[in-house]
Amino acid sequence: MTKKRYRDKEVKFFVTENELDMIDKKAAVAELDRSKYLRKMAIEGLIIKRDFAEVEQLVYEINRIGNNINQVAKRANELDHVSKDDIRYLRKQLDTVYGQIEKFYDEG
Numbered sequence: 183m184t185k186k187r188y189r190d191k192e193v194k195f196f197v198t199e200n201e202l203d204m205i206d207k208k209a210a211v212a213e214l215d216r217s218k219y220l221r222k223m224a225i226e227g228l229i230i231k232r233d234f235a236e237v238e239q240l241v242y243e244i245n246r247i248g249n250n251i252n253q254v255a256k257r258a259n260e261l262d263h264v265s266k267d268d269i270r271y272l273r274k275q276l277d278t279v280y281g282q283i284e285k286f287y288d289e290g
Contacts, residue, residue, distance in 0.1 A: 193224075236286050240279060247275045
């Protein structure tokens with residue numbers, strides 16, 4: 183008579199040799215056998231998904247600032263002068279982007 187298993191459902195998936203080595207190394211660090219490690223990760227593991235829409239917006243804003251800097255540089259070369267208002271305007275845009283970057287990292 184065979185003893186009924188507590189865990190009687192089999193889950194099967196395929197990995198590469200490199201992935202299996204990585205799994206085994208992580209299991210060893212956790213001091214678990216492969217089965218216990220995979221079960222624990224599948225049930226309690228954490229997957230972090232980031233929304234990069236904000237990053238795309240930051241890239242857009244940085245590109246805009248770059249264009250504005252180019253315009254100010256062109257004006258400076260033409261007139262041999264840059265106004266304080268131009269510098270304040272660019273500084274304000276940079277401060278806005280820095281604020282968005284800080285907000286992005288604080289939420290992460």
